Amino acid sequence: MDVRPLTEPTFFVLAALADQPRHGYGVIGEVSGLSGGRVTLRVGTLYGVLDRLVTEGRVEPDREEVHAGRVRRYYRLTADGRQALEHELARQESNARAVRARLSARPA
């Protein structure tokens, strides 16, 4: 498995699909919510990331629904995608712990 750190958009797209399948606009809204409004995914960026994640087998289509006469496609996380997300979380937590310990150490 590729163990390179995930880019921020990739990390948030995987995180947005962690609890349930979502369609494109749903992912954009969830990413904005998860990041406290700090990350606003543009549509081109989202589909660039989705295209790569589908090619890599980390995300797959879940179902299609018709909404206002147009088809919405939902995506879900695969086992590989969940593993990549957990690996990235562990990496970020380890970094945060190390830096937190350094910050709390009082200078001699």
Add this chain to the structure above:
Amino acid sequence: MSPLEERYRRLLAWLPEPARSRWADEMTETFLEATTDDDPEYAEFGSPSLADRLDVARLALRLRLGAPGSSVRAVAAGRTVRLVAAIGTVSLAVHALISLALTAWTHDVLPFLTAPDLPGAVSWGPGQAIGVVLDGLVIALAVCLVRGSGAARALAPVALALYVLPMAQPHPPPALQALALVPLAVVLGAAALVPPEPLRPRPWWLLAIPALTLVAATPATVPGEVNGWLAALADPLVHGALGLAGALAVLAVRRRAARGPAELAVAVLAAALALGLVSRWPWDVAGGYHSAVVAATLTAAGTAAVAGIVGQRAVRALPVTVAVDS
């Protein structure tokens, strides 16, 4: 179909196949949902924002240069751009390194070498300072590009701006200045487009560039009257043209499974060098220089033509399907 949907579909026509067939409907749906969610009337009079246009243009460019999910041909195009950037920036960095060493030598700041005995005082001003900064920048750019750092994309336009700055003079004529800029613009433009990934496999063959440069520049440093042909050989564009002709010969005799990107990279660089060399034609230097520059121009043009034909044929033979391992 609303006017807004029509406008988004026209915008998404920028995406290359097969990504367009795969994503255009869905992206249109997401664009419409994002823009008309709060304002349904926007579907009648709205149009894609500048940010949306730039975002789609960036995705289209990435897919045309071999991003995951693009076609085998796009992957070949991406490799071509990467090779142009790597060969070009390493060549520029080698000359920048030589220039830095010469500046340090003439200003007597090298601990193990005394400064040459030059007639008159060695000047130092804003022009020389910019030159030193530019040399450092170009070396950093080459290192970033070979190591796959994203900083290369930011450094390349700055380096090009610093190259252009001293060229904005009344002489030589603007047309010749523009021609002289072509090789720099091609190389640094390619460096600005390359995705931040290290070159694989490790490009040891790039070491041939400093070796060729040193071999070409050494005869001109021999004391005494400088022969025009030797002076021309030390010119980066002249020995660059000869180096590319040599590279084409090596590519022709080597047995390789996949042809295309390497030949096209040689063709692009040789064509850029040929145009750059034309800007040297009016130069009035020691006898033999002019003939050497014309010969180098013809060599570069011939190399570009042959490599271009071979490369184009190889790339056209590739399928338009999605690359499995891009």
